[in-house]
Amino acid sequence: MSGKEWCYEFFYLKLKKLARTLVSFFVALLLLLQMPSLAWASCYPPSVMAIPLIFADVSGPSRAHFGDRISMRYSWDVEITIYVMQYCESCTYNPWLGYWCMPYFNNYSYSSHGKDTFRYDLEARWYDGNMFYSFNMEDNGTCYVPLTPYDASGWCDVQLLIPSYMPEGNYSILFYWAGSYDVPSDSYFGGTETEYYDTLAATNKTITIYNNAPTLSLQAPSSAYSGQVIRIWATATDPDGDPINSYKWIIDGKDTSSTQTPYIDISWATPGQHSISAQAQDIYGKWSSPANATVTVTANRPPVAVLKIATPAIYAGGTVTTDGTGSYDPDPGDAIAVAMWYYQKPGGNWVGPVTQSVQGSSGLTWTLNPDVSGQWNVKLIVKDSHGTESAPAYASFDVLDVPPPIIDGGGSCYTTPTPRISWTFSQPQSAYQAVIRSSSGNVVYDTGKVISSQNSFNVPPGVLWASGDYRFTVQVRAWNAAGYASGWSAPAGFCVTAFERPRVVEIVNPPPGQTAPTLSGPILIAPGTRAANLPRIQAGSKVGVEVDGIGIDSLVSAVFPYLNRTAVVGSGTPRVTSCIGTNKTWLIEFWTDASKAVVPDGIIVKMQLDGRGADGGAVNFGLPPYADGVAVISDTAYSDWFVVLQGRNTY
Incomplete structure (x- = not known):
């Protein structure tokens, strides 16, 4: 089309690939119909590709143990020059050859014109030449990151925990740094663009990871007897300070058990030499070398009992x-x-x-x-x-059996109605029991078990008279200090001929304040009664007294002296008022002079009895000494007398 000048104006649209294809298609169609062949180029927005990051150094220990926390410092340098890759297409259209495009790339470098924002993440990996072991760092630590618009360098201190699942050996520790960068507004790109990218940089540090085995020693007796249980101790130490996890025991070549305690209790029935081997394992599973011991077992002879x-x-x-x-x-x-x-x-x-x-x-x-x-x-x-x-x-x-007591004075004849029975016991005594029987074998008196260490007792008043007998036997048994009873002693015989229990049964006209006694309510004169406690009588009043006799056939005489006189004994007395077997009761009546001039107040009337025993012997009973007397004078019977005058008229 001569004489015409074609002018092409292109503008860049941020369109997706399909849109670009459609635009290109319509352009090509237009050109095919009206235009000669042409060529053009189009470029897309640049992409940020990488920031060069160089790890300058990694410092830290060269050896570490399982479970250690090691501190490492890595330093780095970075050039804040952003490398940009721009995608472009060079396209040509010929009506006869058609439409085609050739891609090409423009590379740029861009230096920041403002403050850049630099973010980072750090990952550490272990590499033993065969495989990687990844884990998180214990602490990202403190970093010195002085970024500038053009270049930056800095360092970080981190802590790494050595994991126990890694085998021992030499490892390279690799730090991987992934970062992102914000691209600020720049006229070169015609607007503000923010692109994200990943960049990777790494360096390494060789560290030897180790775990030393525990050491073990055994403490075992060199000898033992068959059947003897011995305890074998294992003493384990770990040069790394690791706790001991378990112990393995091998007895006589046989793996017997694993324990968490550092000892084992064992015995052998068979004499001879027996071997013990043990190993200790730390918490990371590493075993010590075996420690060995030998125990010589000999036959054990039984002890000998001698009794x-x-x-x-x-x-x-x-x-x-x-x-x-x-x-x-x-x-x-x-x-x-x-x-x-x-x-x-x-x-x-x-x-x-x-x-x-x-x-x-x-x-x-x-x-x-x-x-x-x-x-x-x-x-x-x-x-x-x-x-x-x-x-x-x-x-x-x-x-x-506990030996029985021996009664003292067997065969005695007592002149008291309350004889004292005594015995001898060969052991310390804690209690006794005594039984008295009449001549016919009837039980007269039984003390029962008496808790006492005394080897004697007195027969109570009245019990012997009530038996109707005067001949008796007594038996005693005793309990020793341990509480075991003896057998009964041999029977010991004794007899009694005595008066007892004198009592006032009648007082005619008792003085004021004195209760009148009766046969059923007499005034008993007990042994040792003093004058102040004797019954009071009026001078000249009749008094009746009863007395019991054990083994006494007859009451020969009864005398009641006072001052230098004796009382008058009533006619017909003494007389027997009751009789049980050989034992009797007599009543005696008496009265004193009635004159107060002769018998003043306070005079004691005494009593003296004489009798004949059943065995023919004389029996005497006196008050005193049995008591101070039988009665005390108080007032006179004349006080109760009055005069009656009678007369007659003779006129």
Whole structure:
């Protein structure tokens, strides 16, 4: 088309690839219809590709142990020059050849005109030449990052935890840094563009990761007896300070067990040499070298029990000491550790054991208190320090009944109605019981069990008279301090011929303040009664007195003296008022002179009785000494008299 000038004006649209293709198609169609062949070029917005980042140095330890936290410093340099890649297309159209485009790239460098924002993340990896081990850092630490518009350099301190899952060996530690950069507004690109990119830089530091094995030693006795339980100790130390996790034990070449305790208890039944091997493992699974020991086991001979009892016979409740101090162990260096005691009552089964620990001779004696008469048996078995038992040793002793008391003064005839019975007991006494029987065998009096250490008692008043007899037997048994009773003593006979229980049964016209007694309510004059407590009577008043007699056939005389006089005894008295067997009661009546001039107040009337016993002997009873008297004068019977005058008229 000569004479015409074609002018092409292109503008750049940020269109996607499909849109660009459609535009190109319509342009090509237009050109095909109207235009000659042409060529053009189009470029797309540049893309930020990378920031050169150089790790300058990594410093830190060259060796580390599992579980260590190591501190490392890495330093870096960066050039803040952004490398940009721009995608372009060079296109040609010929109506005859058609439309085609050739891509090409423009590379630019761009230096920042403002303050740049630099963000970073750091990752560390371990590499042993075969595989990577990735993990997070314990602490990104403190970084010095002085970024400038054009270049920057800095350093960071970090902490790394050495993981336990990594094998020992030499490792390279690689730091990977991924960053991003904001591209500010620039007229070169015709507007503000923000592009994100990744960049990778790395350097390495070689570190040797190690774990030293524990060391182990054994403490074991060099010898033992068969059946003896011994304890073998393992002492483990770890040069890295790692805790010990477990112990493995190999006994006589056989892997027996793994324990968390540093010892094992073991015994062998078979004599000979026995081997022990042990290993210790730290918490990271590394085993020590084996530690070895040998124990020579010899046959263990049982100990020998020897038993003695020094006392062949004792009374029930006594104490028996059994002696096993002669027991011994025939093996040198061995000793008796335990004593086991058994006992057997007469006709019974074995009881026991009573177990005692033995230290020297302590524990080889034992006491018991037998409570049944007859032959008792004792058995002793001892054990040595290995637990081996001896054959039993036996001993026996006899237990006798507690010996009965022996009554003192058997065959005596007492002139008191309350005789004192005494006896002799061979052991310390804790209680007694006495029984008195009449000549016919009837029980007259039984004390029952009396808790007392005294070996005597007085018969109470009245009990012998009420028996109707004057001849008696008494038996006593006693309890020793251990509480075991003796048998009954042999019967001891005794007799009684005595007056007892004098009592006032009648006072005619008693003085004021004095209660009148009766037969059923007499005034008893007890032994030792003083004058102040005697009944009071008026001078000249009649008084009736009763008295009991044990073993007395007759009351020969009754005299009541006062001052230098004697009272008048009433006719017909003394007379018997009651009789039980050989025992009688007499009533005696008397009165004094009635004149106060003769018998002033306060005079004591006494009593003297004489009788004949059933055995023909004389029996005397006096008040005193039995008591101060029988009565005390108070006032006169004349006080109750009055005069009656009678007369007659003679006129």
